[in-house]
Amino acid sequence: MSDVLSDDGGSEVNQDDSREDVMTPAELIAKLEEAWLNEKFSPDLLENKSEVVECVMEQLTHMEDNLQRVKKGDAKAGIHRMEIDRIRFVLSSYLRSRLQKIEKFFPHVLEREKSRGEGDPSLLSPEEFAFAREYYAMTETYLKAVALKRMPPNLQTVDMLKAVPEPCLDSFVFLRVKERQENILVEPETDDQREYVVDLEEGSQHLMRYRTIAPLVSSGAVQLI
Amino acid sequence: MDPSEVEFLAEKEVVKIIPNFSLDKVYLIGGDLGPFNPGLPVGCPRVAGSEPKTETEVSGLFLLHGWMLVSTVHADKLEEMRDLERKEDAFTPVPSPYYMELTKLLLNYASDNIPKADEIRTLVKDIWDTRVAKLRLSADSFISQMEAHAKLDNLTLMEINTIRSFLLDSLNCMYKLRSNLQPGSSKGQFTGLLIHKNLGRLGFGLPHGPFVTQKTFLGD
Secondary structure (H helix, E strand, O other): OHHHHHHHHHHHHHHHHHOOOOOOHHHHHHHHHHHHHHHHHOOOOOOOOHHHHHHHHHHHHHHHHHHHOOOOOOHHHHHHHHHHHHHHHHHHHHHHHHHHHHHHHHHHHHHHHHHOOOOOOOOOOHHHHHHHHHHHHHHHHHHHHHOHHHOOHHHOOOOHHHHOOOOOOOOEEEEEEOOOEEEEEEOOOOOOOOOEEEEEOOOOEEEEEHHHHHHHHHHOOEEEO | OOHHHHHHHHOOOEEEEEEOOOEOOEEEOOEEEOOEOOOOOEEEEHHHHOOOOOOOOHHHHHHHHHEEEOOOOOHHHHHHHHHHHHHOOOOOOOOOOOHHHHHHHHHHHHHHHOOOHHHHHHHHHHHHHHHHHHHHHHHHHHHHOOOOEEEOOOOOHHHHHHHHHHHHHHHHHHHHHHHHHOOOOOOOOOOHHHHHHHHHHHOOOOOOOOOOOOOOOOOO
């Protein structure tokens, strides 16, 4: 049994060496947790991290295959199973919070996806895109069947973009700074206050509007908490 | 965020243990664990011993009872911290970003193995109370001065979590109320019900809690 799991540790390292983007499994898990927290706390849908998700899935299936071969009641297997459960929880919580946001903002998400340029990274994974489109179509059909077709003809169309509220980018978020940033402009709350700039020191924590730091979240310079 | 999710994150924190069993190195996806030798201290994530389930699922149970935990924080050090926390206006650094959760997890599962467990529990609770009182007061002044930015160094995730939804929702609603006042603004689209609910919440129990002992401000 110990051979099975030790082998596994070795093969993971080899696998990583052959990849272009070298990342240890531990770093991969850290990346996933980062993405999870960011997605949880940001008011808007963030860029999809399908690469990370795929790699983590791969690791999990790999480890589960190994565990299949282990006899029951082994102490080590229990630890491994616990780790798998924890990672699976983070992964599904991450995907779930993305789906919730898609359901909440679907017309805007699709609109952003449509207006995105050729080379820009996609906001949604292919599966999420299909989900959003289907959700859109179903909501529309439902609205039509339940209410719209009984309306006078001139009121039978509905603009989804206007009907569904936009994500509120002005909400406040808590964040921790990972790379030092200078001259972040803080907009005033009221008209009689003046705008001012702050420097974000590495490791410090702040409370401010999401709009101001949204680019820093996607670049990974700050972490939402 | 649910408090149990904060605890979930805290379970990753490495604590030092002295095992009374031996086990080879375990190669986990998130890094290696062990090897464990009886009597030799070793660092290990808190999680590995936190969930004893059934007799057959040995590992959790086995590890939990097999471990003799070494508390890294000592009672006198904590006392110093508590006094400093009471003296300072700003938040002082804490022993661990998950100090409250770790204390709870460790003391609940292994209080027999930690010397002065009760004393530690009281001290940590004191520190927590002082800090949360400061936090409430800061949140109050943050709102009343209509600030747009605050620095919150040394604040832990659990502490932020205690006020997160309340503070953020209030701030958002106040923002919408204010932008509604400005002519030509299209941002304020929400119902009277929401306004009503929020005003009710704003006046509720923020500044004058029983813990408030001193005037403080967020960060510096």
